[in-house]
Amino acid sequence: MKILFATPECAPFVKTGGLGDVSAALPPVLARLGHDVRVLLPAYAGMKVEGEMGAAIDIPAERHWPAAQLLPVKLASGVTLLLLACPELFDRTGSPYVAAGGQDHHDNHWRFGFLARVAAAIGTPGTPCAGWQADIVHANDWPCGLAPMYLADWRARVAREHRSASVITIHNIAFQGAFPSWVADPLEVPWQWRGLEGVEFWGQVSMLKAALQFSDAITTVSPTYAREIQTDEFGVGLQGVLQAKAGKLSGILNGIDTQTWNPRTDLLIAKTYGAQTLADKAINKAALQQRCGLALSKDAPLLGIVSRLTPQKGIDWVLAALDALIAGGAQLAVLGVGDRDLQDALQAMARQHPRSVSAAFGFDESLAHLIEAGADVFLMPSRFEPCGLNQMYSQAYGTPPIVNATGGLKDSVVDADLDPAQGTGFVMRSQDGQGFADAVARAFRAYGDKPRWERIVRNGMGRDFGWERSAREYESVYERALAVARG
Secondary structure (H helix, E strand, O other): OEEEEEOOOEOOOEOOOHHHHHHHHHHHHHHHOOOEEEEEEEOOOOOOOOOEEOOOEEEOOEOOEOOEEEEEEEOOOOOEEEEEEOHHHHOOOOOOOEOOOOOEOOOHHHHHHHHHHHHHHHOOOOOOOOOOOOOEEEEEOHHHOOHHHHHHHHHOOOOHHHOOEEEEEEOOOOOOOEEEHHHHOOOOOOHHHOOOOOOEEOOEEEHHHHHHHHOOEEEEOOHHHHHHOOOOOOOOOOHHHHHHOHHHEEEOOOOOOOOOOOOOOOOOOOOOOOHHHHHHHHHHHHHHHHHHOOOOOOOOOEEEEEEEEOHHHOHHHHHHHHHHHHHOOOEEEEEEEEOHHHHHHHHHHHHHOOOOEEEEEOOOHHHHHHHHHHOOEEEEOOOOOOOOOHHHHHHHOOOOEEEOOOHHHHHHOOEOOOOOOOOOEEEOOOOOHHHHHHHHHHHHHHHOOHHHHHHHHHHHHOOOOOOHHHHHHHHHHHHHHHHHHHO
């Protein structure tokens, strides 16, 4: 199949979260399975892309839509990156979504509406990529959410055998791309789809709702999250739409990049190791303690966190338990950035207990890898987590995670107390501070039983979290979507 993967971010070129990792990892695996995959990405300011450059493809101005170019770059992975160059929309300071001053770009509806429209155009016989029409337009999150709507609008004028299918992946339903109703005019939302059965959401235009209404298939990033977002608790107002579309909704657990995140080959850690050389993991623990200024101790249970520092991630539960953990001899190494009050609280604990607590704020790839390798236990007690990646990284690195029973955390961690033979971590029994404290206590008891702990560690390191399984599930989704589009 010819697959267009439309995304607002793709690591390492631009990344604000897990979507960037997925956009970097999934398309190359699909290419290895024999598909012709191209990734459509805005050409943001300051991006550095290495690869074989192709001839620029002109996209002429049309009515009020701007002129642009597609810049093809053949990457070493075998995937062709299509950079959407439109300086008036994408050549700006700040992040893809937020200006340097911290406010959303004032015209995000227009910027990403254009991205979605170009994605849809590549899925039509009039594709700007001469001779290459996508069979599948795979849109990701709200910034690409109008692509399925545009395709649905144009489909009536396309012969059945030339129709493309649309797929939307929800990476986090909390981000919905809701804008004032007046944007429907410049975005050319068809009149018949401006109401409740179309894009209207509480008096606004929701780009994500548009995608849910008009896609041939809907996916999200874990089976549990697919169930959760159909409930009032997690659906963020779109649960009714998802219940109505449940027949085309699939939950596919994300994979991880097993080349970047592999303790046997990781050059960012102090000493590489594997399941057969577990003694070398202790070298990384000592290196982490030294780097963070913690007391050098082989026996102190060292807890690690790499996360956004927000209540959603359960950081307040960690803070509430921290005095007791320190009193019990534990250490904590934190890397992240987020809410000021949580950062201040962690910094205060680090000042009060400098040999037991370390808190680093910002982004540091080498420290992130060293925490995964050097910690004994990884903490990820998120209140909700569509998929999560760090709990998979930690298992691969022999660092059993403590997680909440939600989303992809529930789908990827086997509780060692409920399944002693296959357990890889510890799953909270209740979603509150007491549930977190209980999970930590259970982990510490296991840590004190070295043969049992080594079995849990080896179980985690033996899991296959690569993208191949997930990519084959996406293949099946694509095939079903194409059958719907051309049926």
